[in-house]
Amino acid sequence: TRVLLTGGSGFIAAHTLDVLLKRGHSVVTTVRTQEKADKIKVDHEKEVESGQLSFSIVPDIAQEGAFDKAVVSDPPFEAVLHTASPFHFNVTDVQKDLLDPAIIGTTGILKSIKKSAPSVKHVVITSSFAAIIDGAKGSNPGHTYSEKDWNPITHQEALENPSNGYRASKTFAEKAAWDFLEKEKPNFTVSTINPPLVFGPIVHALDSLDNLNTSNQRILWAVQGKWKDEIAPTGVYSWVDVRDVAEAHVAAFEKPEAANKRFFVVAGFFSNKEVAAIIRKNFSEYKDKLPTESTPGGDYPEGDQFYETALKKVLKVPRRKSLKGMDGAEKTSAGSIPFSRP
Numbered sequence: 540t541r542v543l544l545t546g547g548s549g550f551i552a553a554h555t556l557d558v559l560l561k562r563g564h565s566v567v568t569t570v571r572t573q574e575k576a577d578k579i580k581v582d583h584e585k586e587v588e589s590g591q592l593s594f595s596i597v598p599d600i601a602q603e604g605a606f607d608k609a610v611v612s613d614p615p616f617e618a619v620l621h622t623a624s625p626f627h628f629n630v631t632d633v634q635k636d637l638l639d640p641a642i643i644g645t646t647g648i649l650k651s652i653k654k655s656a657p658s659v660k661h662v663v664i665t666s667s668f669a670a671i672i673d674g675a676k677g678s679n680p681g682h683t684y685s686e687k688d689w690n691p692i693t694h695q696e697a698l699e700n701p702s703n704g705y706r707a708s709k710t711f712a713e714k715a716a717w718d719f720l721e722k723e724k725p726n727f728t729v730s731t732i733n734p735p736l737v738f739g740p741i742v743h744a745l746d747s748l749d750n751l752n753t754s755n756q757r758i759l760w761a762v763q764g765k766w767k768d769e770i771a772p773t774g775v776y777s778w779v780d781v782r783d784v785a786e787a788h789v790a791a792f793e794k795p796e797a798a799n800k801r802f803f804v805v806a807g808f809f810s811n812k813e814v815a816a817i818i819r820k821n822f823s824e825y826k827d828k829l830p831t832e833s834t835p836g837g838d839y840p841e842g843d844q845f846y847e848t849a850l851k852k853v854l855k856v857p858r859r860k861s862l863k864g865m866d867g868a869e870k871t872s873a874g875s876i877p878f879s880r881p
């Protein structure tokens with residue numbers, strides 16, 4: 540299948556690109572600059588040479604019409620995987636830095652496809668558990684989150700702080716995609732992949748640890764000694780392996796039954812305290828930097844009272860080993876990605 544993958548320089552997208560290429564798909568990936576394309580080329584020389592992989596430069600997805608050129612290719616695209624969206628909290632203007640690129644990026648690519656790429660049959664969008672979880676309800680004991688849930692966050696709440704801003708950006712962008720499908724009745728299906736916190740190996744070009752992607756940062760903080768006196772609050776207790784998220788993106792357009800559904804892909808629960816304990820057990824070289832068993836903070840809520848997640852298995856993708864070295868994580872793995880109907 541001829542596939543367009545947006546944001547190829549990202550943490551999740553780099554794994555998705557690997558899966559696409561391994562499965563024999565022909566891929567064009569968008570990146571913001573030629574330098575970023577050159578870095579991906581280094582890891583995929585063979586595929587670039589054979590023509591299986593090429594690049595399209597899209598500097599800013601928040602611009603109207605940003606994808607107009609990228610969606611047109613010869614041979615034409617059949618599937619589009621839209622992963623590009625800001626996930627960081629280093630923002631001065633929530634609207635401009637988070638909401639606009641997420642929302643305009645999503646509606647923009649759907650408009651460009653409808654207008655200029657009639658051959659596209661499937662669009663897969665990276666949404667998030669952020670579009671599902673109701674942050675105002677805190678740890679929400681007694682509730683089971685599933686694809687039926689929507690984060691009820693408002694635009695006003697979005698502007699209150701970067702964390703709200705990010706969650707709202709994912710919520711509004713995903714809503715805009717489903718609205719587009721309903722109103723515009725395009726020629727393509729839409730599937731969304733909604734992962735909670737994504738952990739796993741880095742396969743994309745990373746020039747500095749300062750630029751480590753947001754979800755892996757807490758592991759870095761632990762080994763840098765930032766949790767030595769107190770472990771940071773966990774915040775969200777669900778996680779999934781990046782390799783499973785990548786598989787899910789590809790399965791979502793390869794399998795017809797995935798059309799027009801959202802998929803809350805979840806492996807299990809974790810706490811920052813467990814993250815620290817797993818590193819302590821497996822990486823003795825960080826002993827001096829790490830918190831001890833009695834360091835306060837980072838635990839599950841009192842009495843393990845927090846939300847549940849629905850684990851229904853509908854579509855199976857191959858099961859991965861959990862985080863390398865994070866053997867504790869295996870215990871909470873569901874055994875397969877729990878795809879379920881919305």
Ligand code: NDP
Binds near residue numbers: 551622733738
């Ligand atoms: P990364 O920060 O590694 O990837 C984000 C990608 O989006 C990068 O390629 C980035 O390009 C691109 N991007 C951001 N803003 C723009 C813009 N204005 N114009 C063009 N490109 C842009 O993070 P992840 O891989 O974690 O995130 C990928 C997707 O997964 C996002 O949609 C995110 O919301 C979603 N997600 C991630 C989770 C996680 O825990 N990691 C959990 C749930 C969802 P560049 O690097 O050049 O800035």
